[in-house]
Amino acid sequence: MQIFYAPDITGNDYILDENESRHCIRVLRMKRGTEVRIIDGKGNLYDAVIVNPDPRRCSLSITGVFKDFETRNYRLHVAISPLKNYDRFEWFIEKSVEIGVDEITPLICSNTEKPGIKKERINNLIISAMKQSLKSTLTIMNEPCTFHDFIKRDYSQGRMIAHCNEDQPRSKIGDVYSKGSDAILLIGPEGDFSSEEINSAIKYGFLPVHLGKSRLRSETAGIAACYSIYYINQ
Numbered sequence: 001m002q003i004f005y006a007p008d009i010t011g012n013d014y015i016l017d018e019n020e021s022r023h024c025i026r027v028l029r030m031k032r033g034t035e036v037r038i039i040d041g042k043g044n045l046y047d048a049v050i051v052n053p054d055p056r057r058c059s060l061s062i063t064g065v066f067k068d069f070e071t072r073n074y075r076l077h078v079a080i081s082p083l084k085n086y087d088r089f090e091w092f093i094e095k096s097v098e099i100g101v102d103e104i105t106p107l108i109c110s111n112t113e114k115p116g117i118k119k120e121r122i123n124n125l126i127i128s129a130m131k132q133s134l135k136s137t138l139t140i141m142n143e144p145c146t147f148h149d150f151i152k153r154d155y156s157q158g159r160m161i162a163h164c165n166e167d168q169p170r171s172k173i174g175d176v177y178s179k180g181s182d183a184i185l186l187i188g189p190e191g192d193f194s195s196e197e198i199n200s201a202i203k204y205g206f207l208p209v210h211l212g213k214s215r216l217r218s219e220t221a222g223i224a225a226c227y228s229i230y231y232i233n234q
Helices: 018-027 088-098 118-133 147-151 197-203 218-232
Strands: 004-007 012-017 035-039 047-051 059-065 075-079 101-109 159-162 184-188 209-210
Touching: 004 018, 004 118, 035 059, 075 088, 075 218, 088 118, 088 147, 088 218, 101 147, 101 209, 147 184, 159 197, 197 209
Parallel strands: 004 035, 075 101, 075 184, 159 184, 159 209
Antiparallel strands: 012 059, 035 047, 047 059
16 A cells, blocks of 8 residues: 655544655546555554545545554664765665664764765655554654764663774674664764774763674665664564
């Protein structure tokens, strides 16, 4: 069943915005009476039926709601450096949302080559991936933050930094992360974190971890980290 995004849904009726209406009626050619589903990005899934198939203001009638649909008992926050190849960074965004990530922060590190991000485009990717993977909670995309400002924030638990420096001791994620607990994972840029950044993160309570024997690209490391947390929680 086709899924649409409705962030401000209230009551038993809803009008899709122009983009979603056009996709529903012009692209998918849906008709009056067609059953659809809606997610609000706040954890709820709705059953609905098309009442007025207007390609600019498609109106729906809500027929059912699933509160807290597939809500997880943990939160995952990934802070990852923007990449020189921006397509690879967007690929990470899309796939991490599909796997399940609650919050993403672009992390500006000493080796970050291109710190800028395209916030509007990324938010559209997040919405698309959320619908594709049947997630009901919208992933939060934060503004870019410098590495040192980020690690100084007050976090409760599950702080980890994934790096490739084999001269420093590192653990498997499964050895330091507990099922059902929140997790914050730092993923570095091409060239990895500097030794000074690694030591600073450890000073502020981040546990050094590795993602296996292979040296992974930053975006692949981000996905591997997300899936590790997902897998442990199954």
